[in-house]
Amino acid sequence: MALTLDQLRSKYPDALAWSFGxxxxxxxxxxxxxxAGKKVATCGALLTWNAEASKPQPGGYSIILNGDNRPVCVIRTTGLFLTRFDRVTPEMAMLEGEGDLSLDHWKQEHQRFFQREGTFHPEMELVFETFQLAEVI
Structure with missing residues (x-):
C-alpha cells in the first residue's frame, strides 16, 4: 500500500515536497x-532558487511527486554547488540521467526549460543538486 503525502510528512517531518520539471x-x-536509479542530480536557475521560500539542504529529504501530484519516492540531498550553464560538464549532464546522457542533449533540453521559465542565459548561474534515492513509495 502506497503511503500518502501526510504519512510521508510524518515519517520525514522536515521534508520538502515537489516535482521535477x-x-x-x-x-x-x-x-x-x-x-530507476538513472537520475541522481538536478539543477535550477539561481534566480529561481533565491525566490523559493524552502530550499533543499545537504542531508535533507524531499518527497518527489509525479505528474498526478502523488508521492512516488523520497530523495536525500547529498550536495549542492553553484556552477554556470556554460560550465556544466559531460559528467554533470550524465548525473541528471536524461535522454542519451550527453552534454549536447542536456544543453538542448535545459536551454528549452530555462527559456520557458524566462531565466535562460548561456552564462546563467545554476544550483546543481546531487541526491540519493532514500525510498520508493
Missing part, C-alpha cells in the same frame, strides 16, 4: 528516472 509529463518522466 514544469509539466505533469516531465514530472512523471523525471521521477521515473529517479526510481
Amino acid at each position: 514544469d509539466s505533469p509529463e516531465l514530472a512523471s518522466q523525471l521521477s521515473t528516472l529517479v526510481i
Whole structure:
C-alpha cells in the first residue's frame, strides 16, 4: 500500500515536497528516472532558487511527486554547488540521467526549460543538486 503525502510528512517531518520539471509529463518522466536509479542530480536557475521560500539542504529529504501530484519516492540531498550553464560538464549532464546522457542533449533540453521559465542565459548561474534515492513509495 502506497503511503500518502501526510504519512510521508510524518515519517520525514522536515521534508520538502515537489516535482521535477514544469509539466505533469516531465514530472512523471523525471521521477521515473529517479526510481530507476538513472537520475541522481538536478539543477535550477539561481534566480529561481533565491525566490523559493524552502530550499533543499545537504542531508535533507524531499518527497518527489509525479505528474498526478502523488508521492512516488523520497530523495536525500547529498550536495549542492553553484556552477554556470556554460560550465556544466559531460559528467554533470550524465548525473541528471536524461535522454542519451550527453552534454549536447542536456544543453538542448535545459536551454528549452530555462527559456520557458524566462531565466535562460548561456552564462546563467545554476544550483546543481546531487541526491540519493532514500525510498520508493
